[in-house]
Amino acid sequence: MLDDENQDQSNQKISFESLDILIGKWKDGTFSEIIDDWKWIFSYSKRYKGAIAFYTILGIFSTSMGLVGSVASKYMIDIITGYQMSKLWIMIVITLGSAFFSMTIGNVIGRISTKLSIYINNDIQADIFDKIIDADWMEISQYSNGDVLNRFNSDVSTISGNAISWLPTIIIAVYDFIATFVVIWH
Numbered sequence: 001m002l003d004d005e006n007q008d009q010s011n012q013k014i015s016f017e018s019l020d021i022l023i024g025k026w027k028d029g030t031f032s033e034i035i036d037d038w039k040w041i042f043s044y045s046k047r048y049k050g051a052i053a054f055y056t057i058l059g060i061f062s063t064s065m066g067l068v069g070s071v072a073s074k075y076m077i078d079i080i081t082g083y084q085m086s087k088l089w090i091m092i093v094i095t096l097g098s099a100f101f102s103m104t105i106g107n108v109i110g111r112i113s114t115k116l117s118i119y120i121n122n123d124i125q126a127d128i129f130d131k132i133i134d135a136d137w138m139e140i141s142q143y144s145n146g147d148v149l150n151r152f153n154s155d156v157s158t159i160s161g162n163a164i165s166w167l168p169t170i171i172i173a174v175y176d177f178i179a180t181f182v183v184i185w186h
Contacts, residue, residue, distance in 0.1 A: 058105055068098045
């Protein structure tokens with residue numbers, strides 16, 4: 001009985017420790033820094049909203065074509081097991097067409113995403129370069145050259161990738177989940 005009470009108190013203590021950690025992060029400004037970072041990334045996303053919308057539409061179309069191929073495969077199996085050979089050619093054409101469109105759209109999405117990422121990466125690097133040129137060189141010299149170069153290359157690449165992919169990835173994943181559920185339900 002005492003062990004259960006001690007266990008409950010220990011669990012409550014752990015729960016309150018987690019809450020204390022979160023409150024501490026809130027007070028020290030960690031959450032506000034994260035929100036500020038995402039606002040900054042979102043400012044770049046807003047510049048390319050047309051391309052992001054196009055990327056999202058292509059992603060949804062590609063997902064739809066993949067699901068059409070899955071449904072067509074199901075019907076093809078039904079046709080083969082039911083010996084309805086007259087409908088087999090239609091299902092083969094639909095399955096192959098769906099696979100072809102899905103692969104083509106996937107490649108187009110990859111190409112567009114890469115081009116956008118390079119363009120945004122160059123745009124962000126130009127912004128940061130302008131800020132470095134205007135910065136106080138004595139303050140920058142406090143950091144190692146490798147650290148400044150890493151910030152200029154790696155961090156900018158990460159931000160440019162996030163700027164164009166985070167919203168379409170969320171939308172496409174939600175659509176894929178819902179559409180897959182509907183196909184399975186069907």
